[in-house]
Amino acid sequence: MTKLVFIFSCLLAFGANAGLIVNTTDFIDESNLTHFNGFEGFSNTFKSGKNYYEEDGIQVRQIFAQPGNDIALGFSLEGERSWYPNGGDYGYTEITMASGAEFTALEFLFLGPNLNNLAVHYSLWNDGQVVFEGALDIGKKERGVLGFEGGGFDQLFVRSGHRAASIFDRSSNGLNIDSIQVISATPTPVPEPSSIAILALGLVAIRLWKVNSVHQ
Numbered sequence: 415m416t417k418l419v420f421i422f423s424c425l426l427a428f429g430a431n432a433g434l435i436v437n438t439t440d441f442i443d444e445s446n447l448t449h450f451n452g453f454e455g456f457s458n459t460f461k462s463g464k465n466y467y468e469e470d471g472i473q474v475r476q477i478f479a480q481p482g483n484d485i486a487l488g489f490s491l492e493g494e495r496s497w498y499p500n501g502g503d504y505g506y507t508e509i510t511m512a513s514g515a516e517f518t519a520l521e522f523l524f525l526g527p528n529l530n531n532l533a534v535h536y537s538l539w540n541d542g543q544v545v546f547e548g549a550l551d552i553g554k555k556e557r558g559v560l561g562f563e564g565g566g567f568d569q570l571f572v573r574s575g576h577r578a579a580s581i582f583d584r585s586s587n588g589l590n591i592d593s594i595q596v597i598s599a600t601p602t603p604v605p606e607p608s609s610i611a612i613l614a615l616g617l618v619a620i621r622l623w624k625v626n627s628v629h630q
Contacts, residue, residue, distance in 0.1 A: 433565075434562060434564035435563050435564050436561070440561075442519055449511070449594075449598055450469075450593070451474065452469070452492065452495070453467070453495045453592060471513060474497060475508050476507055477505045477508055485500065491524075491592035496525075496590055498588075502587060505587060508569065511598055516566065516568045518599050519564075520595070521559055522593060523593045524557070526554070530553070532575065534574055536549070538567040539569040539570075540567045545566055546562075574589035575587055
């Protein structure tokens with residue numbers, strides 16, 4: 415396999431994202447993963463566009479797919495099926511958790527198109543803001559692993575393209591992915607309105623008790 419070489423990897427945020435690490439080897443221990451998507455639950459084609467394919471809580475969709483070019487069985491990397499834009503497209507793949515939770519770690523298998531001078535481009539987002547992006551140089555029909563650990567992101571965009579391409583430039587894409595492994599952070603539950611009201615009443619009661627105690 416052609417040696418994987420980083421073209422560029424730019425950290426765009428600090429704090430929690432400062433520790434984000436890009437991996438090109440399998441790094442998630444199966445005993446620790448919380449979700450797995452092997453694309454084994456759909457038929458030979460899956461409609462592109464607004465439709466999400468969801469398996470074990472992991473959502474995947476193809477954005478800006480070509481009309482009529484649906485997601486196909488493709489060249490399976492593991493198991494019987496994988497995620498591949500049939501005939502290629504000018505879009506990219508989005509990966510999120512159905513729960514909206516952040517990823518603590520994520521990795522997947524990939525197969526590049528039958529072309530030279532390509533890269534796998536990736537862009538990680540959190541709450542609608544880009545936090546990390548870069549690209550990985552790949553060879554013709556190269557197979558590999560790409561993953562991210564360190565948390566701080568809830569959305570991944572990924573695609574293949576020439577080395578000077580970017581995620582959103584609408585140039586040619588033909589990336590095949592499979593076996594998405596995830597360690598997901600538990601989403602913080604939002605209190606129900608009734609719980610908030612009870613809490614507020616409790617705080618008011620405590621305040622009144624303290625005031626009353628001072629004046630006694």
